[in-house]
Amino acid sequence: MTSAVSILPEQQLASLNEAYRMAVRRKRLRTLFAMALFALALALAAIGSEVNLRTLFTYFGNFVSYFDRILTLEDHTRVWTNFGEWFWGWQKWLKLLGETILISYVGTLAGAVLAFGLNFLAAENTSPAPWLRFVVRRALEFARTVPGIVFALIFVIAFGLGPMAGVLAIAIHSTGALGKLFSEIVENVDMKPVEGVRSTGASWLSCMRFAVLPQVTAGYASYALLRFEINVREASVMGFVGAGGIGQELVVAIRKFYYSDVSAILITIILTVFLIDIGTGWLRARLFGGEARA
């Protein structure tokens, strides 16, 4: 198949080319400007955070050798040559790991229940009163923006050291995060069932129960499982501030330079996170089919 490309007359072509070049030049100028701005911001940031490339280069060897050291036992053999010695504290660590998972489970469930109670009030289409929506939304925003570990720091002082502070911190943070996601799901529901139920003279509560809830449970469960995954990671560092779980053990090992313990605990944490990820992924796929994988 042949086709001819028509060639425009010289003059027209020249003006078109000119316009094209101008457009490209303008775009390039804009990109250049944005990049200069970005570079400036970076330079400022580098000063602000005391970045020192020389330190980095001198210490980068340390970073690499740190991994060398955490993979070496005290008798200078590689860790994997002596599993018994490497994972000497496995019983204690597994117990703490169990505690970590339990912290995140209890925290996630409590947070999900609270979020469940609040989200209908925060969603635009179901909220009974605008002022209530405003209050609930701001409260959720607050709970979401303050990092979980800051809550943990404060709760450790109020409730004493131990996993309880961690659970409450995770619960509050999850309430904020899930409350927002849940209310977004509610805002996307089909309103026709709600109108149907309302037309029978049902109360607000019955409308939520019989018209909204059946549409949203799957989405809720999916987000709650996702949150559980995130919270397991979060709970693994709660111990840094004394709020229970494996973090306490890890921070002691890192600070006191118990090198092989660091790698052993890190590996158990990573493996646990993997397993939980795979487990919840499988569960979500089973419960809601492939498409619900957010």
Add this chain to the structure above:
Amino acid sequence: MTPLPSEDTAKLRERYPEVFNRPASSRLATPLVIVAALAIFIFGLVDLDFSPSRLIAGVSQLGWISMMMLPPDPGSSLPAYLIALGETLSIALLGTTIAAIAALPVSLLAARNVVPSAIFRFPVRRFLDSIRGVDTLIWALVWINVVGLGPFAGVLAIAIADFGAFGKLFSEAIEAADRKEVEGIRAAGGSKLHEIRFGLLPQVLPVIAGQVLYFIESNTRSATIIGIVGAGGIGLQLAEQIRVLEWQKVSFLILMILVAVAAIDWISSRLRFAIIGRRAVA
């Protein structure tokens, strides 16, 4: 709602047996799951030392603390806090940028349409996964051991934690790219590098830019907390003031964090929409 007459119900029962006589397994599934979930929950409460008396004592203590927090007052340390906030923002920006630059080439190696051989891709992906499995705070502790206390450790911690996340996100973006443009360049005689530069990158760069902006936003949050373990920024001040029970300063610092995060949110969502247009970024 008036109930149906019983003969109607009987007729319905007859016509739809699968609705009225579900097998026991499917009828019991939901209550069983709920009971199991509750059982674990209660076991957890007991195992984690929850007791009503502790809870009540703690809540009243918390009430006291919140009373003491009012009104928020920085005392004489406002300049120090502003500097710390600047440090936090610097950590977030720099850490994210370093991570993005480092992750781009690696993400190419992890993308199915660039590296078709699974043997090569698999280790790269597992490597990224294990980096992501370690929390930013843990990385901060490790870097503090290496480069000492201070914001630089924070930058490196954020950079390495995000490197794992970016590697995965970028490679997913690359895999989602349209193959036709790559094929077009191959048909025109382009080399493998040309295919990536002119076929893939123009498609994925806007997506990547959106993700990077989103991470700068979320890293502002992370950067506020890595100070708690000593890696610089406003978290350091916050943790110190909490430890010495200066509640008015604590509430002021929390307010500062909230305002800063909101401001960054606003700026970056503006920029994001400007770059990728008004569609959601995953």
